[in-house]
Amino acid sequence: MHYDIAIIGAGMSGLAAGIRLAHYDKSVCILERHSIPGGLNSYYRRQGIPFDVGLHAVTNLPDAKNKRAPLNRLLRQLRLRRDDLDICEQTFSTIAFPDSQLIFTNDVEDLCSSVADVFPREIDGFRALISLVRENDSFTLSTAGGSARERLAELIRDPVLNDMILCPLMFYGNAREHDMDFNQFCIMFESLFFEGFWRPAIGVRQIIDLLTNRYRACGGELLLRKGVRQIRVDAGSATALELDDASEISVGAVLSSAGYPETMAMCDAGEGDGGEHPAGELGFVESIFVLNQPARDFGLNASIEFFSESRHFHYGRPNDLVDFSSGVICAPRNFAVPDDERSTAHMVRLTHLADYGQWFSLAPDAYAERKNDVLVHQRRWLDSRHPGLTEAIIATDMFTPKTIKRYTGHINGTVYGSPVKCLDGTTPIDNLFICGTDQGFLGIVGAMLSGVSMANLHLMR
Ligand SMILES: Cc1cc2nc3c(=O)[nH]c(=O)nc-3n(C[C@H](O)[C@H](O)[C@H](O)COP(=O)(O)OP(=O)(O)OC[C@H]3O[C@@H](n4cnc5c(N)ncnc54)[C@H](O)[C@@H]3O)c2cc1C
Known part of the structure; x- marks a missing residue:
């Protein structure tokens, strides 16, 4: 069997790249180790209840008329209609720190008013930041942008406000500990604060089904339960893929969404590891x-709340299994979703930073016990803030970095991959390219953009 292009992984980036290439009459095959597509943002059923693996919110909801906005450009390139997404916007979200709370919606002026109320002396600096973000060429594929913390400190003196701005942007798209690349900061700032949050009415399955159906309709082949074990390299070019079942396919080029170090580890001996794109440390x-x-x-009204219980927000690998001092709480039904059976169940999702090393080192019994300890701690915390809520809980599920590793193969179970991104998607192998998390555009829209951008840049000739 031979394909012009083989794509490793049927996550958001792999599916989007596949559609783009199939439109241009390339013979394309997506190989996915898991039994369903979606990758880090897939779905499953347990006890009859549909769960999304990860979805809190999709970002980047622009005005429908803004042709240059990332989501609108993406839809055009994938030949999908905006209406197919069944968009349900957030109502409002909050950033809660010990003595201050900011409120934001999909209109950035609401965030400006909130900053003016809570940090009146900083509003000019905040507006200057907005101008800087608007002017920045964030999607450059050639250079990194430097330290976001340093750029923020030049405009805003109050470190609490700086941490409050960074908290949601880091939780939703930062692979680096403690600081953020300034270009990535601008991309996330635009995605969250200029454009904003939405969800498809039925959850992430709506996006995955759309992408999968579109891909198949334009002739792409999707092979599930077909993991790639090895990338055969001959004279600096990838020539074939060896699959888990020992079958082999020959390839003209390979686009991998498995992650940079994960992909290099699949190459024949001698091609090296992640090198300057090491595995990430954030779980x-x-x-x-x-x-x-x-x-x-129970008084939980926001669509999403980002919180830190300390005035200084710590975003790094925790010393303990879990860092409960900060997190994200999301209530999917607090979006403007239809109040009917199509919508996701009533639920609360609670996310914290975790140390992958400690989770990986636990024996199976201890692993189950520690998961239970986390649930007990979180239930107590929820009850202290929203009395009575825990009595309404009818089912729970939980994932750790170990779960992520098991289902996606990402080293250390990271969600945001390597802290050093491979912006142009190239590797030392001339026809092997990277898309998705380790190329550098994160989140659902980011991953799809990455797939399309890398297909356009390297594989359309
Ligand atoms: C819990 C959680 C919550 C999230 N919440 C949000 C959110 O609310 N909003 C948002 O925008 N983003 C969210 N994200 C992030 C978002 O899901 C990811 O950024 C995006 O889905 C990454 O897509 P990708 O295609 O780059 O990679 P992945 O989704 O990791 O896809 C890679 C695929 O490659 C497959 N693969 C790996 N190795 C092989 C191999 N050797 N052979 C075959 N297949 C292989 C994997 O199984 C996987 O399906 C969340 C992520 C998680 C984990």
């Missing part, structure tokens, strides 16, 4: 609490 735990009544009944 997360997330618990999903399914409720038998709306979270709003």
